[in-house]
Amino acid sequence: xxxxxxxxxxxxxxxxxxxxxxxxxxxxxxxxxxxxxxxxxxxxxxxxxxxxxxxxxxxxxxxxxxxxxxxxxxxxxxxxxxxxxxxxxxxxxxxxxxxxxxxxxxxxxxxxx
Amino acid sequence: xxxxxxxxxxxxxxxxxxxxxxxxxxxxxxxxxxxxxxxxxxxxxxxxxxxxxxxxxxxxxxxxxxxxxxxxxxxxxxxxxxxxxxxxxxxxxxxxxxxxxxxxxxxxxxxxx
Numbered sequence: 500x501x502x503x504x505x506x507x508x509x510x511x512x513x514x515x516x517x518x519x520x521x522x523x524x525x526x527x528x529x530x531x532x533x534x535x536x537x538x539x540x541x542x543x544x545x546x547x548x549x550x551x552x553x554x555x556x557x558x559x560x561x562x563x564x565x566x567x568x569x570x571x572x573x574x575x576x577x578x579x580x581x582x583x584x585x586x587x588x589x590x591x592x593x594x595x596x597x598x599x600x601x602x603x604x605x606x607x608x609x610x611x612x
Numbered sequence: 613x614x615x616x617x618x619x620x621x622x623x624x625x626x627x628x629x630x631x632x633x634x635x636x637x638x639x640x641x642x643x644x645x646x647x648x649x650x651x652x653x654x655x656x657x658x659x660x661x662x663x664x665x666x667x668x669x670x671x672x673x674x675x676x677x678x679x680x681x682x683x684x685x686x687x688x689x690x691x692x693x694x695x696x697x698x699x700x701x702x703x704x705x706x707x708x709x710x711x712x713x714x715x716x717x718x719x720x721x722x723x724x725x
Contacts, residue, residue, distance in 0.1 A: 503686050510623065510668060555623060556667040570683035573616050 503571070505551045507592055511537060511567040511579075514557035522561040530554075530565045533579050537567075540588045550592050563603050577603035616684070618664045620705055624650060624680040624692075627670035635674040642693065643667075643678045649697045650680075654705050663705050676716050690716040 511534035515526035531554070538552040560566040563577035567587075574597055576587070583601060590596040624647035628639035637643075644667070651665040673679040676690035680700075687710055689700070696714060703709040 504672075504681075504688060508681070508683070510666070551672060553623070553671065554669040558666065559617075559664060568617075568621070570621070571686055573684055575617060 505549060507550045507572065507595070508570045509537060509541075509550065509552045509567055509592065510555040510558070510570075511552070512556070512558040512560065512565070513554040514561075516561070524557075524561055525565045528565050529580065533565050533567075533581060533584065536581055536584045537587060540584050541592050544588055544593060546588075546592055560603060566603065575603040576601040618662060620663045620685065620708070621683045622650065622654075622663065622665045622680055622705065623668040623671070623683075624665070625669070625671040625673065625678070626667040627674075629674070637670075637674055638678045641678050646678050646680075646692050646694060646697065649694055650700060653697055653701045657701055657706060659701075659705055673716060679716065688716040689714040 511530060512525040513530040513534055514524050516522060516524035534552065534554045541550050541552050558566050558568060560575070560577065565579040567576045567579060568574065569591055572595065574591065576598070579587070579601060583598070586598055587601070590598050624643060625638040626643040626647055627637050629635060629637035647665065647667045654663050654665050671679050671681060673688070673690065678692040680689045680692060681687065682704055685708065687704065689711065692700070692714060699711055700714070703711055
């Protein structure tokens with residue numbers, strides 16, 4: 500491993516699919532606004548340079564609403580709304596705690612997807 | 613930590629800045645093509661469902677050419693070109709090895725950036 504550049508690195512899926520696609524997508528559920536709010540609140544909490552918040556392409560969790568993953572912890576959140584942003588920043592990005600009610604359900608590996 | 617969804621998760625910066633921006637950007641150095649090639653080769657190597665390859669927003673390494681990070685390992689690569697793709701897939705994504713010549717230089721935390 501190289502030296503860690505960030506204590507935590509949060510990626511928010513902002514993938515967009517065409518309207519009517521049966522998979523749905525995070526974009527249509529407000530992902531861009533959630534990602535922006537997470538970034539703003541994280542930086543307002545003094546985490547700039549320590550924690551990075553990025554938008555990402557499809558995280559393969561389309562059914563999970565607005566999805567995000569926090570590394571290196573490997574915490575997967577689902578169904579994130581603007582109302583969850585403060586708690587994610589305070590508990591997960593600052594303190595490294597898991598917000599249990601937002602945890603994506605465990606699932607087996609899906610080879611071939 | 614929740615159950616790991618992927619053995620490795622690679623994020624390639626594909627951020628674009630306006631031409632002439634002194635920071636430069638990964639997009640102008642072929643990041644989209646590199647990201648697509650990494651995804652194709654990874655899936656061709658049978659890693660679909662085990663390893664995820666995503667495009668990401670700015671990884672704050674604009675000066676490092678096409679940049680990418682592999683989690684949970686925390687390996688940062690810089691200056692990636694299409695010629696590096698096969699090696700990254702075979703050595704890092706499949707075997708978990710570091711391609712030393714592509715390692716981004718260590719740097720201190722940059723609070724405030």
